Amino acid sequence: MQAILLGLVPLIGGGLAFALRSPFLRRGLLLTTAITHLVLTISCWTKTPEPLLGGWLALDDIGLLFLTVVSFTFFCTAIYAVGYLARETTGPKPDVVEGFLFRNEPESVFIGCMLVFLAAATAVTFSQHFGLLWVSLEMSTLATAPLIYFHRHHRSLEALWKYLLLCSVGIALALCGNFLLAVAAFDPNTPHVGLTVAELSAAAPSLRTSWLQAAFLFFVVGYGTKMGLAPLHNWLPDTYSESPSIVPMLSTAMLNCVFLGILRVHSLCILKGCGDFSAEVLQLFGIVSIVVAAVFILRQRDFKRMLAYSSVEHVGIITLGVGLGSVGVFGGILHAINHALVKAPLFMVAGNILRGYGTKEISQVQGLFRKLPVSGTLWVVGFLAITGSPPFGTFISELTVLKGALDNRQYLMGAVYVVFLGLIFIGMSGGVLRMLHGQSSDHAARRRSPAEPWWSVVPAIVMLGGALWLGISIPETLADRLRAASLAIDVRLAKPQALPMAVHQVPVVLFPDDEAFWDHHATE
Amino acid sequence: MALTFDLLLIICMLLNLILLGSSRLTAVIRIASLHGMMISVLPLLLPDHPFDFRLLAIGIITLGVKGFVFPSLLTRSLRAANVRREIEPVLGYAVSVGAGVVAIAASFYFATRLETPIHETSKLVLPVSLSTIFAGLFLIIARRQALMQVVGYLLMENGIFVFGIALAHDEPFLVEMGILLDVVVAVFVMGIALFHISHEFDHIDVAQLSQLRD
Numbered sequence: 148m149q150a151i152l153l154g155l156v157p158l159i160g161g162g163l164a165f166a167l168r169s170p171f172l173r174r175g176l177l178l179t180t181a182i183t184h185l186v187l188t189i190s191c192w193t194k195t196p197e198p199l200l201g202g203w204l205a206l207d208d209i210g211l212l213f214l215t216v217v218s219f220t221f222f223c224t225a226i227y228a229v230g231y232l233a234r235e236t237t238g239p240k241p242d243v244v245e246g247f248l249f250r251n252e253p254e255s256v257f258i259g260c261m262l263v264f265l266a267a268a269t270a271v272t273f274s275q276h277f278g279l280l281w282v283s284l285e286m287s288t289l290a291t292a293p294l295i296y297f298h299r300h301h302r303s304l305e306a307l308w309k310y311l312l313l314c315s316v317g318i319a320l321a322l323c324g325n326f327l328l329a330v331a332a333f334d335p336n337t338p339h340v341g342l343t344v345a346e347l348s349a350a351a352p353s354l355r356t357s358w359l360q361a362a363f364l365f366f367v368v369g370y371g372t373k374m375g376l377a378p379l380h381n382w383l384p385d386t387y388s389e390s391p392s393i394v395p396m397l398s399t400a401m402l403n404c405v406f407l408g409i410l411r412v413h414s415l416c417i418l419k420g421c422g423d424f425s426a427e428v429l430q431l432f433g434i435v436s437i438v439v440a441a442v443f444i445l446r447q448r449d450f451k452r453m454l455a456y457s458s459v460e461h462v463g464i465i466t467l468g469v470g471l472g473s474v475g476v477f478g479g480i481l482h483a484i485n486h487a488l489v490k491a492p493l494f495m496v497a498g499n500i501l502r503g504y505g506t507k508e509i510s511q512v513q514g515l516f517r518k519l520p521v522s523g524t525l526w527v528v529g530f531l532a533i534t535g536s537p538p539f540g541t542f543i544s545e546l547t548v549l550k551g552a553l554d555n556r557q558y559l560m561g562a563v564y565v566v567f568l569g570l571i572f573i574g575m576s577g578g579v580l581r582m583l584h585g586q587s588s589d590h591a592a593r594r595r596s597p598a599e600p601w602w603s604v605v606p607a608i609v610m611l612g613g614a615l616w617l618g619i620s621i622p623e624t625l626a627d628r629l630r631a632a633s634l635a636i637d638v639r640l641a642k643p644q645a646l647p648m649a650v651h652q653v654p655v656v657l658f659p660d661d662e663a664f665w666d667h668h669a670t671e
Numbered sequence: 672m673a674l675t676f677d678l679l680l681i682i683c684m685l686l687n688l689i690l691l692g693s694s695r696l697t698a699v700i701r702i703a704s705l706h707g708m709m710i711s712v713l714p715l716l717l718p719d720h721p722f723d724f725r726l727l728a729i730g731i732i733t734l735g736v737k738g739f740v741f742p743s744l745l746t747r748s749l750r751a752a753n754v755r756r757e758i759e760p761v762l763g764y765a766v767s768v769g770a771g772v773v774a775i776a777a778s779f780y781f782a783t784r785l786e787t788p789i790h791e792t793s794k795l796v797l798p799v800s801l802s803t804i805f806a807g808l809f810l811i812i813a814r815r816q817a818l819m820q821v822v823g824y825l826l827m828e829n830g831i832f833v834f835g836i837a838l839a840h841d842e843p844f845l846v847e848m849g850i851l852l853d854v855v856v857a858v859f860v861m862g863i864a865l866f867h868i869s870h871e872f873d874h875i876d877v878a879q880l881s882q883l884r885d
Contacts (some may be wrong), residue, residue, distance in 0.1 A: 249845050253885065280847035305880040306866055312820055315857050316811060319827050323804070324836045330787070357786075384830070385883040444884055450885070599806050 150196040153214075153269050154189050156180055161262030165255050175228045177258050181225035182266060187595070188218040192624070202343060203276040205494040209410065209632040212480065212625075213403045216487045219613075220400035221265050223606035227495055228261065229395050230602030237559045242300055243505045249300040256293050264290040264397060271404040277325050278410055281318070287401060288373060294397070295390040301643070306382075306389035313382040317372025317443050319409065324365030331358035344411055351418035363412050367432060376432045376466060377439035380459045384443075387455035389509065392498035395455070396491040402462060403466045403483045404416040410469065413638045422639070427472045433467025434563060436460065441567045441580055445574040451497050451509045453578055454490070457533055460571055461486040462606035469636065475551020476633040481617075482544035486533075488614040489541060492530040492607030496522045499599045513585035522599045523583055525607050530579040532614050534572040536591065540617030656662050673793065679709050680795040682769045683833070684775060687806040690826065691767040694756045696818055700745045707737025710829050713834050729847055733832070736855055741825060744862045750819060752869035759878075762813040774805040780821045796833060803830030815878045818869055821861045830852055 160180035191211055196606035198205035206214065232254055267287035272278035295457040296307045331354045332340040332347060340350045347354070372379040387395040409429075441462035447453040461482065468479025499522040504512050511569045515523035532539040535546075545568065552561035621629075636661065685704045692697050711733035714726040717801075760767070778801035785797065809825030811820045872879055 211702055255844065269817060278849070284852055285853040285857070289856050291859055292864070296864070296867070299867070299871075303882055304864070304867055308817065308868065308877065308880055309883075311809065311857075311861055311864060312824070315824055315861075316808070319824070319831060323831050323834065326831065384885070389883065447885070 148193070148197070149187055149191055150199050150206065150273060153184065153191075153196075154266055155307075156183050156275070157262045157265040157269065158383045160294065161259045161266060164262055167255065172233070173255060173258050174232060177225050177261065177385055178229055178260055178263070181222045184269070185218045185222045193430060195366060198275075199273075202345060203279055204270075204273045205275050206273055207275075207434050207632075208628045209407065209480065210272040212484065212628055212632055213407060215643070216403055216484055217265070217272065217400045218270045220396060220487055220491050220610075221261075221268075223491060223610055224393055224396045226394070226606045227498075228258075230600060231391065231393065231498075232257070233476065234322055234600075238611025242298075243501065244302075244507065247300070249263055249298060250321070252293060252297050252299055257297055260290045260293045261393070261397070264294070264401075268298070268404050271407060275344045277344075277347075277408075277411070277556070279330060280559055281322055281325055281413070284321075284373065284405060284408060285318050285371070287404070288318060291394065291398065291401075294394050295386055297391050298389075303389045306385040307341060309382045310386045314373050316367045317379065320365050320372075324362045324369055324412070327358055327362035327365060328415075330353045331362055334598060344415075345464055346645065347415055348418055351415055352420075354415070354419050354423050355420060359419055360421055360424055360661040364428065365418055366409055366412045367428055370405050371432060371466075372464075374402045374405045374409075375459050375462050377436040377459055377463065380462075383459060384452045384455040386414075387458065387494075388449060388451040392494040395458070395494045399458065399494075400487050401491045402458070403487060406462075406465060406483065409466075410636050413469065414638070417637055422472075422637075426472055429466050429470030430560065431470075433463045433530075436463025436562065437567045437571075438465065440637070441570045441574065445572050446580060447574070448509055450500065450509050450512070450578060450582070451494075451507050451573065453509070454493055454497060456484075457571070458490060461490070464548055466547060466558075468544075468551060471548065471551035471555055471557070471560075472637055472639065473551055473554050475555075476637045477546050477629055478544050478547025478551055480629060480632055480636075481621075482541065482548065485540040485544050485614055485617055488610050489529060489532040489539070492525060493533060494530075495603055495607045496525045496529060499603050500526070503599070509582060513580040515583045521604045525611065527583065529607075530575060530655060532611060534575055535568065537620040538615065540621075541615045543618055543621075555655055617657070640645075672716055676713065677793055677795050678834070679713060679716070680793065680799045681851050683829075684799050684802060687803055687826065688768055688771045690822070691806055691809065692764045694760075694764065696749055696754060696756060696816065697746070698844075699819065699822055700742050700749065703745075703825055704738055705740035706829055707741065707827065708734060710833055710836075711737055713833065713852070715807055717836070720847040729836075731846075732851060736851060737825070740855070744858060745818060745821065748862050748865040748869070752865050752874065754756070754818075754869075754874060756817065760814050767809065767813055770809055771802070771806055775802045778802040778805070785838070800830045800834035803833060806830075815876050817865050817877050820877065821858065821865065824860065824861070874881075 148649070149156070160176055164173050164176055189215070191206060196206050205542055224289050235251055237251065239250050241247065242249055264287050267283050271284035271287065272282055291313055292307060295310055296303050322595055329342060329514045332342070332350060334353060335350060337353070368379065375383040378390065387398070389567065413425045416422050436459050439454045441464060444453055447456060458605060465483045467477045467488070468482060484621065499519060501507055501511060503519050503522070506512065515526060532541055535541040549561055549564060604625040683706060686702055686709070690699060690706070693702065711730050712732045715722070717726070751811060768778050775798065778798035782797035782802060783795075787797065804827050806824045807825070810823030810826060814823065816819060868880075
């Protein structure tokens with residue numbers, strides 16, 4: 148029942164949003180759907196939904212984690228979107244950057260597509276069948292397209308075209324991966340093996356290695372394009388910088404779901420015994436993404452693009468973590484959650500800055516603390532969180548990924564990882580700190596500026612608070628799910644591992660000199 | 672049956688070459704439509720496979736979508752865009768056809784090297800599908816007109832379809848319909864984007880879509 152409702156509520160809501168005439172009702176519908184979805188998702192934590200369609204739709208631990216991220220991010224985004232849409236005027240208006248006149252896309256299309264996107268993302272987290280997973284991912288890609296083109300002008304159109312073409316090609320390659328997987332599972336002498344995770348896992352030892360590896364490569368390249376893994380990330384900075392902040396916020400939650408597609412094939416490879424191959428591919432894509440992101444962040448002059456490249460970096464960290472195996476898998480998944488909690492608020496704040504200053508150039512923004520005090524503070528806090536400073540959750544997860552590298556004795560990989568994270572910290576701090584002080588060109592803006600109404604900062608504060616909470620202490624229920632999820636992905640992880648669960652445990656885990664600590668973790 | 676099946680595959684491969692060498696957009700749309708029609712018949716002609724309702728439905732729906740819906744959609748956006756031909760491709764037509772021929776040779780080589788576990792539907796399936804996917808990707812990269820890129824995407828889809836229908840014909844019906852639906856929506860969205868590009872820029876030349884960069 149929960150599963151059906153989780154999918155149908157946003158889908159019906161989306162259909163209604165296209166039909167409703169009154170903007171007031173439509174925005175109410177968006178909020179109601181978001182709240183209903185969040186409540187249903189939370190109910191899944193206590194009672195696991197029944198599998199549907201003969202096991203094609205079922206919620207496992209990793210699905211539940213990512214569903215929660217999507218639902219919570221969507222809820223916060225919906226609050227932001229209602230305020231955002233109420234402020235947008237319907238007539239022609241000047242572009243904030245270049246000054247020409249343009250119109251908005253109809254609001255009904257925007258809200259309708261947001262809700263269809265939510266339905267598709269929910270379907271992705273539930274999909275246990277590779278074909279169904281593909282169909283839902285493609286649906287979510289297409290539902291995002293109208294969101295990117297909300298402001299109808301030439302820059303967003305260019306971003307839309309790049310997004311559509313690159314992601315469509317990527318997803319078509321992933322479809323090829325699906326067929327290759329079907330070939331890998333085909334054996335004329337045994338009964339037909341369907342493309343569900345359960346059936347394939349059971350038949351994993353008899354899968355054909357070379358076809359499985361080919362399928363894995365196609366999946367990584369295909370879904371990696373949609374995730375923004377370098378060097379397939381070209382659409383991402385353009386799309387993130389030219390669309391309303393709502394798109395990158397939703398997209399950040401979505402990239403976890405896309406990663407689910409890669410994770411499921413990766414775990415098949417591990418079961419088959421070619422896990423080393425898939426792990427190496429993931430490590431390679433991960434570290435290349437981090438390096439490429441660092442290069443572009445260091446010379447970035449546009450703050451929205453800077454955040455976009457930071458997304459490429461974090462996708463890299465997540466992929467690298469899972470590729471490293473052992474505790475890295477745990478770190479990678481935890482990082483996926485942390486990243487969504489931190490990146491969405493940063494884009495919210497970036498929207499406020501763009502609104503307040505009318506520019507995306509870092510050098511044109513000065514005196515952020517004076518002009519937009521709340522946004523300015525959130526900008527700094529968000530910067531510290533996204534670069535993985537303690538005591539935020541990102542620190543724990545990035546450190547766990549590093550521990551994964553060191554446990555594997557991949558010291559060179561660990562060194563490259565740390566050096567480039569450091570470079571990214573330097574690059575981002577240069578941009579962010581320059582924006583905070585100095586003379587704001589607008590001296591009259593002492594009073595609370597209309598550029599930062601409550602709906603644009605409260606969701607950001609809540610999400611960053613969540614990231615802080617995950618840094619100070621990970622709740623035991625969440626930790627259990629994370630452990631179960633990492634175990635389901637990487638069966639080699641069967642031994643209980645010592646993991647930092649809070650900032651104050653980090654030194655103990657990294658430098659354990661206390662035998663009792665190990666015994667405690669081993670018996671847990 | 673097997674002969675017709677192979678004949679259709681060969682025609683598809685030749686159509687790829689024609690597409691790689693054409694500059695007139697109306698002709699390109701027509702050839703792409705013909706290509707779609709050819710591959711939509713394939714599921715009905717599968718050798719050693721009993722005729723069933725599922726394959727018939729897939730064939731008919733594919734025929735309708737790829738043979739008629741897509742071409743009319745593309746023709747409409749072409750009329751709105753008011754362009755007739757690709758002016759300056761990134762890579763010339765002779766080079767494109769040459770690359771297509773090389774790709775066909777390479778596909779045959781790969782296909783003989785690969786060990787297909789599935790009983791051979793036809794020896795041509797794998798090379799044709801690989802070379803079609805390549806031709807589609809090539810069109811996306813080597814052409815400046817947005818419409819050509821959409822045709823490239825369609826061609827790539829056709830290549831994957833050939834692969835799927837011949838090697839993985841145990842896919843559940845629901846999934847196949849989902850895939851087809853997604854492709855339809857994708858082309859529909861691309862068509863709308865094309866329409867907007869032609870209005871915004873007075874052309875559909877993606878070389879002009881180059882303001883966003885680092």
